[in-house]
Amino acid sequence: NAGVTQTPKFQVLKTGQSMTLQCAQDMNHEYMSWYRQDPGMGLRLIHYSVGAGITDQGEVPNGYNVSRSTTEDFPLRLLSAAPSQTSVYFCASSFLGTANEKLFFGSGTQLSVL
Amino acid sequence: DQQVKQNSPSLSVQEGRISILNCDYTNSMFDYFLWYKKYPAEGPTFLISISSIKDKNEDGRFTVFLNKSAKHLSLHIVPSQPGDSAVYFCAASGVYQTSGSRLTFGEGTQLTVNP
Numbered sequence: 678n679a680g681v682t683q684t685p686k687f688q689v690l691k692t693g694q695s696m697t698l699q700c701a702q703d704m705n706h707e708y709m710s711w712y713r714q715d716p717g718m719g720l721r722l723i724h725y726s727v728g729a730g731i732t733d734q735g736e737v738p739n740g741y742n743v744s745r746s747t748t749e750d751f752p753l754r755l756l757s758a759a760p761s762q763t764s765v766y767f768c769a770s771s772f773l774g775t776a777n778e779k780l781f782f783g784s785g786t787q788l789s790v791l
Numbered sequence: 792d793q794q795v796k797q798n799s800p801s802l803s804v805q806e807g808r809i810s811i812l813n814c815d816y817t818n819s820m821f822d823y824f825l826w827y828k829k830y831p832a833e834g835p836t837f838l839i840s841i842s843s844i845k846d847k848n849e850d851g852r853f854t855v856f857l858n859k860s861a862k863h864l865s866l867h868i869v870p871s872q873p874g875d876s877a878v879y880f881c882a883a884s885g886v887y888q889t890s891g892s893r894l895t896f897g898e899g900t901q902l903t904v905n906p
Binding site for chain 1: 797
């Protein structure tokens with residue numbers, strides 16, 4: 678029972694480079710989301726999806742792109758990395774994404790942008 | 792503006808004693824509250840939740856109290872164990888949010904339980 682799987686665990690980028698953070702879940706969850714965790718700021722929602730083909734912006738979407746072609750996968754793309762995107766990124770999913778559902782999180786990707 | 796606030800970045804308690812973690816919120820439309828626990832190098836995991844129609848919810852050693860008039864909730868851990876040492880996040884959401892789970896998280900509190 679893998680749950681939510683994120684790759685890579687660590688990544689170092691140079692300013693201006695692009696990359697994709699992968700997220701996959703095997704729980705048949707319709708709702709998937711990306712958060713970033715920064716010191717003193719908690720977890721902030723970047724983008725989310727309520728099903729294949731449907732995505733929407735969260736609180737801090739600028740500089741990130743997402744797509745949802747399958748129920749299982751929800752990759753997060755950094756278009757042109759900036760030092761301000763240095764953070765820990767978490768993918769999370771739930772069955773429907775309703776307000777009273779708990780989220781299942783992946784183990785995170787630590788990203789450093791130099 | 793920070794709609795969910797955990798004012799204590801850290802808390803240290805002795806094993807066997809009570810740990811009390813606090814959380815304040817400003818949005819009166821929030822009606823569901825959750826606590827997540829996070830160990831280093833792992834993702835947060837759900838711990839306990841409470842609906843706004845209740846003022847207390849208990850699960851083993853963990854109890855969450857909600858004071859709606861004060862817009863305040865707290866997590867009590869009794870007795871505290873060294874394995875409880877982790878970062879605890881408070882989160883809130885509202886059924887008024889029609890699309891997606893718009894959980895708003897607090898900054899987190901690092902709990903250290905000393906043997």
